[in-house]
Amino acid sequence: MFDQDDLEGIRNRREQWEAETLEPFLERHGERKERFATVSNHEVDRLYTPEDVSDLEYEEDLGFPGEPPYTRGPYPTMYRGRTWTMRQFAGFGTAEETNERFHYLIDQGQTGLSTAFDMPSLMGIDSDHRMSEGEVGKEGVAVDTLRDMEILFEGIDLGEVSTSFTINPSAPVVYAMYIALADQQGVPREEIRGTLQNDMLKEFIAQKEWVIPPGPSLDVVTDTIEFAVEETPKFHPISISGYHIREAGSTAAQEAAFTLADGFAYVEDCLERGLEIDEFAPLLSFFFNSHNSIFEEIAKFRAARRVYATVMEDRYDAAAPESRRMKFHTQTAGQSLTAQQPLTNVVRVTIQALAGVLGGTQSLHTNSFDEALALPTEKAVRVALRTQQIIAEESGAADIVDPMGGSFAIESLTNEMEASIMEYLAEIEEMGDGSIRDGVLEGIEQGYFHREIQDASYEYQRRVERGEEVVVGVNRYTIEEDTSPEILEIDETTRDRQLDRLERVKAERDDGAVEAALDALSAAVEAEENVMPSIVDAVKAYATMGEIMQVLEDHHGTYQETISPV
The missing domain is CATH 3.20.20.240 (Methylmalonyl-CoA mutase)
Incomplete structure (x- = not known):
């Protein structure tokens, strides 16, 4: 986007800036740290100029x-x-x-x-x-x-x-x-x-x-x-x-x-x-x-x-x-949210959300400040x-x-x-x-x-x-007082209520229709056909998620992760 004469002029001007403006300032004041890098540990430069994008079309x-x-x-x-x-x-x-x-x-x-x-x-x-x-x-x-x-x-x-x-x-x-x-x-x-x-x-x-x-x-x-x-x-x-x-x-x-x-x-x-x-x-x-x-x-x-x-x-x-x-x-x-001083998460989330917007996202979820808890x-x-x-x-x-x-x-x-x-x-x-x-x-x-x-x-x-990576409230700017907010508590009767509904559904459904739907799904897997039509039919018969997934597991087996040595 810049011709060679422009780039040469910018290069010369940058060298002049470094010698006459930057170096004297660094001698007096220095910088916060020796190395500046992203969360991913990718080092970033002090200054970017057209030279850094000289090959950009x-x-x-x-x-x-x-x-x-x-x-x-x-x-x-x-x-x-x-x-x-x-x-x-x-x-x-x-x-x-x-x-x-x-x-x-x-x-x-x-x-x-x-x-x-x-x-x-x-x-x-x-x-x-x-x-x-x-x-x-x-x-x-x-x-x-x-x-x-x-x-x-x-x-x-x-x-x-x-x-x-x-x-x-x-x-x-x-x-x-x-x-x-x-x-x-x-x-x-x-x-x-x-x-x-x-x-x-x-x-x-x-x-x-x-x-x-x-x-x-x-x-x-x-x-x-x-x-x-x-x-x-x-x-x-x-x-x-x-x-x-x-x-x-x-x-x-x-x-x-x-x-x-x-x-x-x-x-x-x-x-x-x-x-x-x-x-x-x-x-x-x-x-x-x-x-x-x-x-x-x-x-x-x-x-x-x-x-x-x-x-x-x-x-x-x-x-x-x-x-x-x-x-x-x-x-x-x-992963960036902290349980310590959780209100600071509002700031983290705002910066992260802004990055998503400036990066052109189509949809956005912002985490809540209490989700580390x-x-x-x-x-x-x-x-x-x-x-x-x-x-x-x-x-x-x-x-x-x-x-x-x-x-x-x-x-x-x-x-x-x-x-x-x-x-x-x-x-x-x-x-x-x-x-x-x-x-x-x-x-x-x-x-x-x-x-x-x-x-x-x-x-x-x-x-x-x-301490090279600062996490505010965790390894720097910590405080002793308890800053935990009120958190959402899940009612311990939740499981009982869910089990009651599941039991009623099983009692009221047509067991013959469920069995036929699961058999049709098994046949589709066996024939290497698309399983989605059969899963839709099984769902409509009120087959449970576990019953449907068990059919797939019966045919394909389970998986055990193995990690090869380096």
């Missing part, structure tokens, strides 16, 4: 918003048209309690629902399973059958709301329940909107929740994508999630690279299934973390969009703009939602499309992030002998991702312990 690397490579945003008007979807994670206790929270959030101005499930539901077991004891409704809402889903969305028109479901091994069952509920309400399937997390590769890499092995898990994910193309074209059947990779301790570059690798693995599996790239790619969505280093996070978001657009066109021949346009949800970093209270949720609303309505951050574009620092960091992402993708592709999908599966089996994340996490913790 505007059209090729930046372009305009709404046009490839989408570095400057996936849509031409961005938040001037409409703001991002504001989603606050909600789910605890029984369906009745979470339904009440849903209505509260809608009344407070939330524009999309986001559902958290308890551990039994996440793992595909029922509330009356022996392993569910002590966990029912504790970290999310308990959902055993379609009856729970009916109560969860009572008074909510599925044709008017977009709903996100944070669930993975048992995601196809929850998806089927939502479809069955839409059928009950008379909402056409092609009109329901929302997002299913359903990212099993990320589970084997970072979050570690699974039922069946990686290969069969990938097949079932592809079943949901194939089904969505035909039945629910406005519903995203997968949210390819870097959030949990980052929460496990990865760097920003690892988060972006491993998430993109997972995304390309799903693309390759769908292509092998026989789907057309421009048929299913528009339904793919992504989910990223936003951490404390604001400029690194903005660069990560911009670089991820650019890499995705480029690879989707060059490697997979995606022609439709919507197939190359990365759309993503962002959640502020739960418990599920959030209504007060904490309201503050978190108001944080988004203030950014949207008062800060002016939503008024300019890509206000960071052209910043020497941001563009330089974006280029560095892109280079790191591409280096990781090349390494994963090599592990798969030319296939990113096979490279991801091989990396899971070899423990490659586990080691990369573990090393990054260990180094970060070491920096915290040495």
Whole structure:
């Protein structure tokens, strides 16, 4: 963007500035520390100039918003048209309690629902399973059958709301329940909107929740994508999630690279299934973390969009703009929240949310200040939602499309992030002998991702312990007084109430219909057919989540993680 004469003049002027202005100042005052780096330990320079982006090609690397490579945003008007979807994670206790929270959030101005499930539901077991004891409704809402889903969305028109479901091994069952509920309400399937997390590769890499092995898990994910193309074209059947990779301790570059690798693995599996790239790619969505280093996070978001657009066109021949346009949800970093002085989390979340907005997110969840201690209270949720609303309505951050574009620092960091992402993708592709999908599966089996994340996490913790990484209220600016707020307590009768409902559903349902539906699902698995139609039928017969998932486990077995030595 600058010719050589301009760059030479800037270089000479910088050398003059360093000798005449900077050095004398440093001799008198110095700087706060010897080395300045991001949370990911990526060193940043004191000053960026056009020299740092001298090889940047505007059209090729930046372009305009709404046009490839989408570095400057996936849509031409961005938040001037409409703001991002504001989603606050909600789910605890029984369906009745979470339904009440849903209505509260809608009344407070939330524009999309986001559902958290308890551990039994996440793992595909029922509330009356022996392993569910002590966990029912504790970290999310308990959902055993379609009856729970009916109560969860009572008074909510599925044709008017977009709903996100944070669930993975048992995601196809929850998806089927939502479809069955839409059928009950008379909402056409092609009109329901929302997002299913359903990212099993990320589970084997970072979050570690699974039922069946990686290969069969990938097949079932592809079943949901194939089904969505035909039945629910406005519903995203997968949210390819870097959030949990980052929460496990990865760097920003690892988060972006491993998430993109997972995304390309799903693309390759769908292509092998026989789907057309421009048929299913528009339904793919992504989910990223936003951490404390604001400029690194903005660069990560911009670089991820650019890499995705480029690879989707060059490697997979995606022609439709919507197939190359990365759309993503962002959640502020739960891992950054502190139990000490929890009100300081309001500030952390605000900075992280602003990074997501300046990076061009399509949807945003802001963590509540008390989440390092418990599920959030209504007060904490309201503050978190108001944080988004203030950014949207008062800060002016939503008024300019890509206000960071052209910043020497941001563009330089974006280029560095892109280079790191591409280096990781090349390494994963090599592990798969030319296939990113096979490279991801091989990396899971070899423990490659586990080691990369573990090393990054260990180094970060070491920096915290040495005081090189400041965590306010933890290793600096500590106080002795108790600053713990009131926290949300889950009623200990929750499990009893959930078990009573489950028992009633089992007593009232048609056992013959349930058995027939589960047999049909087993036959579909055996014949290697798409399992989603059979799961929808089983859900409508009020088969439980545990019964449905047991069929998959009976056919595919369970999975035991093995980590190869370094």
